[in-house]
Amino acid sequence: DVNERANIAGAGINIAQRVMDCGDAGHILLSKHVAEDLQHYSEWRPYLHDVGQCEAKHGEVISIVNLYTSELGNPEPPRLKRPQSEVRRRRRNALLFAGASLVVLAAVGLFLLPRASARKIEKSIAVLPFQNLSDEKENAFFADGIQDDILTNLSKIGDLKVISRMSVMSYRGDGVRNAREIGKTLGVASLLEGSVRRIGNRVRVSVQLINANNDEHIWAEDYDRDLTDVFAIQTDLAQKIASSLQAKLSPNEKARLDRRPTQNSDAYLLYLQAHDYASRMDDIHGAQAKAVPLFEQAIKLDPNFALAYADLSIAQSWLYHSSDPLPAWREKARLNADEALRLQPDLPEGRLALGFSYYYGDRDYERALAEFETARRGLPNEAQAYLAIGSIQRRQGKWDESNANLEKAAALDPKNISILVNLGFSYIALRNFAAADKIIDRAIAMQPNSFETVGLKAMSVAMRGDLELAEKQLSSVGETDSNGVITYMRFWVLILQRRFSEALAIAQKFSGQALRTESTAPAPKSWLTGTAHFLQGDKETAQTEFAQALVVSEKLLNEAPQDPARHAQHGLILAALGRKEEAIAEGKRAVELLPESQDAFDGPQATATLAKIYAWTGEFDEAFRLLDHLVKIPNGVAVPILKLDPEWDPLRKDPRFQALIEKYAAKG
Known part of the structure; x- marks a missing residue:
């Protein structure tokens, strides 16, 4: 009143x-x-x-x-x-x-x-993981696939807000679900729950739409169909949900919902298995590698399966970008994206695939951005499209626009660790550590034992000079380290603390030949051990280790001759061996392949490595020239690291070094 x-x-x-x-x-x-x-x-x-x-x-x-x-x-x-x-x-x-x-x-x-606004119907929904009621528990991928396809269909409706798959998968299980709490966490007004039972070629799908504000059931529906009719179920559900939430469907959106991706049920089952692997965030390389042959088998059964071509291309682009930059992956990714669009020119997922091919394969950001924008219009709720657009804008130096799109991706997929990590990296690059901590802490709260999140927090803390806290963060993660990421991070923090013998022991424990790193090329184990020996004063042993590291580095470089990070790594090893001209040439080659004008995110890292090569080879004027630039730009060299890192010791006695520290101390 x-x-x-x-x-x-x-x-x-x-x-x-x-x-x-x-x-x-x-x-x-x-x-x-x-x-x-x-x-x-x-x-x-x-x-x-x-x-x-x-x-x-x-x-x-x-x-x-x-x-x-x-x-x-x-x-x-x-x-x-x-x-x-x-x-x-x-x-x-x-x-x-x-x-x-x-x-x-x-x-x-x-x-x-x-x-x-009390009477307004909020057009937002999360599709929770469906229960697998099949006798064969290995059919869990089928229940997940049905849920994901329904979610994907809904995400094509621009008048709806639909939470992405990664954020809802944490609600998988038979426990009691609190609709109000889930709705509040995900920021939606409605939830769709369901179950799937598959017996041979028969499928029973039961679903219920729930009001997340009061836990009331809006409606429930059961479908008993042949496996070949599963797409009709998905289309009917999407249209019924849109009607219940008063979301408008455009003619193009309705046409996309009515389209069947394949008529071959066996190909569809293989596709669901492949998609299940491709969507996993743990052991990304291994999961993508398992997805690829399953996508290929699905395509063999149905050569007109455009969606399978698109997802196969994305998996291949990801392998090329993240861990295996072999030309074959790049070429296959492009061919499969092109084939997806030849078969179905208006397929949004095909545009997404072609965008990743341009982005990861060619670093052609303008063409990639155009494809991602087209994909976003067809998939208005696809968080990966916003993530990709934001990632490219970051490389273009458009930091504000980038963060806005990354924030949008996080809103559509609020429990996706990968998106939060990307956003955290951006804030660290901008030295906005308060914002970075807020994002990273949110990710850690979701996955407290994930090295990806804990390692990023340790990096953020270390870049402010608090090495004790960084070490404490890393100690919260277990000792298991199959690929070396954990070992590399712990080694780096110990080196910054000048605890060289402990760093050496950490490196020697690793059983592999090269360690994966968060943002650079694979690091030969002998490079780490050689560095620790050198900093301890054992130069003879260090030279032996560096010579071994060079052999590994040459092999890595031959595998991916266009990888700037591998050229930079190779240049550092040559500098440590005293091969000055070759070292500088490799450092310059890295910068040529990845200039800051082309990449404002990774480009500064190539420049920083060249500066370090100059410092190690006695070219102090050139080193200071680059450092004076690097401390001023995003993702360059943080002043606290410059003060602590023994790898910059060759410059430390030069008066220009302390002057540089004092001049930019406030930059952080």
Whole structure:
């Protein structure tokens, strides 16, 4: 009633005054209570950013949220820690003119928004993992595949918000599901649950649509069909859900839903198995390698299976990019993407595949971006499209646009560790460690034992110079290390701490010949042991180890002669062996293959390696010239690392080194 609204408004103004004390010019700050109300509305969620607690007037502590978009508000964290007298004195006028009206609107007008919009049907859904009720438990991939295909069909509807597969798979299992909690975590108003039973060529699919706000069942449906009719089930469900949520279907979207990817049920089963492997995040290389032959078998049974060609191409591009940069993968990825689009020119997944082929295979970012944008229009809820677009924009140096698309990907797939790790990398590159920590901590909360997340947190902490905390982070992960990523990270932190004998012991424990690293080429084990011996002063043993490392490095380089990271690694080893001219040539070759003008994300790493080669070969002028540039740019050289890393010791006695540290100390 009117009196209740007046009381709400009065309280809102009181809150606004207290919240206003915490902001700087341009901020739109909300109390935590208001922000929680807005979280129920999908259009607001991407713009709400928790910034912690603020001490307001009379010492009162309040929790606040910063609301901003690319065009509105102030994305910088408020300066919360200043004494309040100083805060008010230094920016009272600016805040009153630039932010006060916005704060009052946020606290009062937006507070009333839930009432005004109470009858609105929010068009958002998560398709939870289906139960496998088949007698053959190995058919779990089939239940997952049906769920994923229904999800994919829904994701083609632009008027719906659909949560991606990776974020819903954590709800797999027979335990009791709390619809309200799941809806709140994933940011959706509706959930689809279901079960699948397959007996021979007969399929029974049972589903129910649930209101996530009150746990009420909206409707339930059972389907008993032949396996060949499974696509009709998926189409019918997508249309029924769209109707229930009042989502509009365009003619193109309806046509896509009606299209069957294959008429061959055996090919479809093989495709589901392959897709199950391709979607796994643990042991990505091994999973993709298992997916490839299954996709190929599906295509052999149905040579017109365009979707299988597209997904095969994406798996091959990923193998080329992530761990196995052999020309054969690149060529096959392009051929299969082209074939998918020849068979079905308007297939969005085909555009996605061709985009990855240009991106990973050719580093042709403009053509890749064009394909990803086309794919996004056909798959408006596909988080991978936004992730790919954001990743390319990052390489183009368009950091704000990149982060906006990565944030969008995270909103569509909020429990996808890979997306959060990518976003964390971006914030680390920008030296926005507070934002990086927030994202990485969110990922660690989901997977506390994942080295990918814990290792990234250790990197973030180490780059600020807190090596003790970095080591503590790494100790939380088990000792098992089949590919060397954990060993490499622990070795690096110990080297930075100048604990060379411990670093040597860590490297010697690794059983393989080369270690995978997070962002560079595979590192020969003998390169690590040689480095530790050299820094301990045992130069004779170091030279023997470096000579062995060179043999491994040459083999790696011959496998992928266009890989800039392998040229950079090779140049470092040559520099350690005293082969100056060859070392510099390899370092320059790495920069030529990956110039910063072409890649603002990885390019600086090639430049940094060349700077290190110059330092090791006595070309100090060139080393300082590059370092003066690298400490100023995203993903260059962090000043705390420059201060600590013994690999920069050749420059340390030069007066220019300390001058550089002092000049850029504030950059971090």
